[in-house]
Amino acid sequence: MHKYNHWGYILTSPFVLGFLLFSAFPFLYSLYLTFTDWDMFNPPRWIGAANWIQVVQEAPFWYSLRNIVYFALLFVPLQTFFALIAAYVLNQSIRAKGLYRVLYFLPVVTPWIAGGLLWKWLLDSNFGLLNLIAGYVGFGPYKFLDNPHWWVVIASIAVANVWKGVGSSMVILLAGMQNISKEIYEAAEMDGCPKWKMFTNIVIPLVSPMVYMVLILSTISAFHAFDVFLVMLDSPATVKDQLLTTNILIYRDAFMTFKMGPASTTAWLLFILILGITLLQRMMEKRWVHYE
Structure with missing residues (x-):
């Protein structure tokens, strides 16, 4: 058997080399760049922790952090809620169920260029469809993407992102609901359990892992959101500091002002934030997730 062991190394080497070259090396090199001054043209110059101190002392970083946290607080619950409702409805015996599933999933495969332009038109303060409808019923017009309040702009973009991503979450939840035994539903119906109680007391606990x-x-x-802001806001060079997100800030520092040190530092701070939130969610898992 030992003479065949080399085939294992040969067949796995493309993956291992790809991981080392395109994942591990950039990951570690970006950490090194956080301690250097590099403009992508001259060799990196070691400056210690200056980038870390500079980034956390500048207002744009805190604006971007505030905006992306607010965006996540809106996007994550809304997408999960609508995906859960859509999955439950599409798991029932209704006509044209396959067609509805395709329609819900269609935004997922729609490019953000097309989807973003569509939502920019819908939310336009002068010619947008939403303001047109609001005008007919005696409300508006409202400013969404050009509103002077940052929280209105971020909330408008979060709604567009929910439309884009709810389909993928729906598929995951629908797969979990289809694994629930029909006997459980039948037993609940025999006991006279209402549909809404069946949903809250049976379906949600059983699909809690999903x-x-x-x-x-x-x-x-949510914390990786970039293309939605890139399409629905102006050019990264002209975005106001009050509307920055961390990824837009990273893009602007790295590829528009060629400050790779601060850009890498912001990326690592974002990584630490995501890691901390994920660990917090992992700690809370045992309190409400049921695996049996």
Whole structure:
């Protein structure tokens, strides 16, 4: 058997080399860059912890952190809630169930360029469809993306992101609901359990592992949000500091002002934040997630 062992190394080497070259090395090199001054043209110059001190002392970083946390607090619960409702409805015996599943999942495969332009038109303060409808019923017009209040702008983008991502979460939750035994539903119906109690007391506890996974994935997705802001806001060079997110700030520092040290530092601070939130969610898992 030993003479065949080399085939294992040969067949796994592409993956191992790819991981080392395109994941492990950039990951560690970015940590090194946080302690250097590098403009992508001249060799990196070691400056110690100056980048870390500079980033946490500048207002744009705290603006971006505030905005992305607010964005996540809106996006994660909304997406999880609507995905849970959609999955439960589509798990029932209704007509054209396959068509509805396709329609719910269609935004997931829609490019953000098309989806972002669509939402920019919907939310336009002058010609947007939402303001047109609001005008017919005697409300508005409202400013969404050009509102002077940062929280209105971020909330508008969060709603668009929910539309984009609810389909993928719905598929995960739907898969969990379809694994629930029909005997459980039949027993609940024989006991006269209302539909809403069946949903809250049976379905949600049994799919809580799927809900937990959706929360983890949605949280990471929220803190990684970049293309939605890139499309729905102006150019990264002209975005106001009050509307910055961490990824827009990283992009601006790295590829527009060529400050790779601060950009890498912001990326690592974001990584630490995501890691901390994920560990907190992991600690809370045993309190509400039921695996049996």
